[in-house]
Amino acid sequence: MNDFALGWKILLFVVELIIFLVVAFKSATLQGQEEKEFLASAKKKA
Amino acid sequence: MAEKNEDKVYAVVHSGSRLIPAGIPGIAWNALLAAWIAFGAQTLLKIAVFVLQPIYAEEFGLSAFVVLLFPMLFTFLQAPLSPTLSHRTDRLGGGFSRRHMTIMVSMLYALIASLIAFKSISSTAVMFMILVIVCALLLGPGEPLVCAMAADWFPMEHRGFALGFHHTGYPWGSFLGGLALAYMLSVWGNDNWRFTFLILSLPTLVVAIWFQRTITLKNQRLLIKASADRGFHTSVADEVLPSEVQVKEQKLSMGDSIKLTLGNPTQLTMVISGFFICGSYWVLAGFLPLYIYYVGKYTAAQTAAYAVFFTLTGGLGQIVWGALSDKVGRKFAFIVIFAWYVVGAFFLKEYALVSLAALIGTQIFLGCATNAPYPIYYAVVYDVADRRIKGLGMAFMDVAFYAGALLLLLTGALIEWGGGKTSPTGYYWVIYMLMIIYALNIFLVLFFSRETKGWFYKKDWAVVSRASSNIPEL
Secondary structure (H helix, E strand, C coil): CCCCCHHHHHHHHHHHHHHHHHHHHHHHHHHHHHHHHHHHHHHHHC | CHHHHHCCCECHHHCCCCCCCCCCCHHHHHHHHHHHHHHHHHHHHHHHHHHCHHHHHHHHCCCHHHHHHHHHHHHHCCCCCHHHHHHHCCCCCCHHHHHHHHHHHHHHHHHHHHHCCCCCCCCCHHHHHHHHHHHHHHHHHHHHHHHHHHHHCCCHHHHHHHHHHHHCHHHHHHHHHHHHHHHHHHHHCHHHCCHHHHHHHCHHHHHHHHHHHHCCHHHHHHHHHHHHHCCCCCCCCCCECHHHCCCCCCCCCHHHHHHHHHCCHHHHHHHHHHHHHHHHHHHHHHHHHHHHHHHCCCCHHHHHHHCCCHHHHHHHHHHHHHHHHHHHCHHHHHHHHHHHHHHHHHHHHHCCCCCHHHHHHHHHHHHHHHCCHHHHHHHHHHHHCCCCCHHHHHHHHHHHHHHHHHHHHHHHHHHHHCCCCCCHHHHHHHHHHHHHHHHHHHHHHHHHCCCCCCCCCCCCCCCCCCHHHCCCCC
16 A cells, blocks of 8 residues: 655654644643632632 | 612623724734634635545445535534533633633644544545544534634624634635645645645644634733723623622533523524524535536536635625624624525526526625624624633534534435436425525524614514523613
């Protein structure tokens, strides 16, 4: 079974995967900080 | 108590609006553009499953009925996870808290779609269907999340415009996706159709990075301040609906959220109407190529090109009617759009196949009403759902929209009963069915939902009360 442009497919998939892991990690870390900050300021207002 | 609470309520009806937004903070435009591109990127993958049908049918040796199961299941299975995952993002009142879930579902469906590109993984029809189904399950929640994001981050004075603009991502994304697929197939050949899924998933990367940088708590605070400085109101900071006044618990369980959502007659009417109207969209998208090919006697290539003209005015209709609904009212906009569609469908039956100019002209006319209702459904739901259930309300609309794909079964049956795909009779019955659905929806919306803003707020013909619809009395 000959897979057309297999090298390109693997390269693009790996790039996609790396970007996903980096963005997801950054977003998750930020989400944790933001939630704490948001809840603390809501408490303060109340 | 009710009167005492009214002064705490700030709903969309209290916000005056110009037709064309001016002086909107840059951060609101930035977020709206990100949500718009995200919706367009989702559509690229959606359109591939539809447009590539003839090619994978041939490769896997599938019958017409089996190959139609792919787009049918793909559409239907976008519904199941939408309510649960969207509702999780309502926890902190939407806004920045929708970012992480949106990034996760977007990147996961992009990765799954990319796997289709590898022949060793998607070599059989069963494996391809499994990948398509997993992709659909993750792609589904993406739509209500980015719709809610568009409404969260734009001033509520221009909610209809924001949602109308945002929703052009679907028809124009479909149009661009169709062109991109045609180009890729012409360069690489039909045998390499799998590669297109990987290429079409790449814009999602850009969107994920954009969200990660834009949809943040810091920017949300900037948005609130900049909006207030310019005399605008934001949903995340200012909107308080009657159901939110004096609530002790800011978070609701899933069961209570569903009760609050479907217990609101205006929201329930939007869900029922959305099922039939969006179902009619799937019917039109599925039936039109067959009608043009078999009854109009155009070639397959001409059919592919001539069956998408309605998407051009489809996108424009969303912006124009979305923005107009801020001024003239949501229900009034619905009624005019539905009546417009009935006239357009009549033209489709009587004149569309007379000449090529008539075929394009009919679609241009009909297109003004085909896509226009969707942003207004979202706008109404966002107007009446409080911040604890806005995301869930959007998700219920999407469940109705995707479930509308079931009308395709009736479409196929009508064409068969009318004498098969080469006989015009069945196609005419389908057009009559569309006209009846739109005509009945005029009455459904008129009597069973409340106007949330605009000219007819006080002269509403609804039989349901404002209180039950979570709309303040003026």
